[in-house]
Amino acid sequence: MNDTVYLLGFFCAIAIGFWLGRRDKRKKVRKSKERLSKEYFIGLNYLLNEQTNEAIDTFIKALETNPDSQETFDTCIALGRLFCKRGEVDRAIRVHQSLLARPSLTKKQSLMVQLELSRDYYSAGLLDRSEGLLTQLVEVSAGFQVEALELLLAIYQQEKEWLLAIEIGKKLLKNNVVSYSNLVAHFYCELAEEQVAKSNTTEGREYLKQALKYNKQCVRASLVLGKLEYSQGNLKESLKALQKIYNQDPDYISESVPLLEELRTEQSGSIQKSVNSYLQKCLKDYPSVAIVLSLAKEIEMKQGAKDAGKFIAEQLARRPSLRGLNQLIDIHIGIAEGKSKKNLGLLRELTRKLSDGKPLYRCINCGFSGQELHWQCPSCQHWGEVKPIHGVEGQ
């Protein structure tokens, strides 16, 4: 499809060449345009016959014979992009390097070719070369700055150079590209998680503070902060951080449930009470099976298995869920005897097979699904768009 579009572009360029050739009365220029048209045809013919090296030579020659021709320059740029998109990066690099060697290029054209070449290097995995070109480009050119910064950002993400990625993200924000505040927040979270893993809590807290400064809706920062404060014995601070998710993005409340349950086991009556009332509020406003099962555990502990089973059954009637059904069967297996227990065991085996291997998370951008939460989607590379799946087969 893309190839067709590009080839159509070539045909349009030919048509423009003819039109310009006819319109121009001056003999010298007419000769030049005629030659341009001829070279276009030859180049196009090579391209259609998949003689790509010959096509490159012809188009570059066309630029030599018509150094001032914007059409020929655009054709060469389009040709390079076509090769790059088709994965023929070596050919794309050859086109762009040949273009860059032309002394007739204007400054703007030269910068544009440098940007294209840095894209080729990036696609070829030559990140250092791409980074070198882009860094120069950002310094000298205002015109291509956003494109160059975006590509640099992609490089630093791939290299997990989070401090450099933050620096670039901030420059993009200065260019009024507001969508980068979410990314900057995630980069700070990456740094925070590294520090928390090394038990550097002060640095971890500072990075999380920065993450929330750039995106106060950053659920990840609240989750990491909740874990950090819990590890330091700051139970109230931990609960406070987790409760922020209610307003930030309730789709992720289920992610905070395991830590909420740990908080509930602490020997603090007020924390236990606060956790349970928070879970009740979440159940009322944003019900999910993770919340139902967590509340059922508490009921089972305080009032016994029968009441817990009754609670789950009531919730299942409102919102069917495989995980809920599994838990309900488990409770009944625990209190049943004889043949009933055996039959429930068979039923449990069946529902286990139904729920095993089902994805628990899905990217709202590209549809990628899996059983782990990725803050950066492994498929489309978007940040914060992989979410827990809710509903019958979800969480």
Ligand SMILES: [Zn+2]
């Ligand atoms: Zn995705």
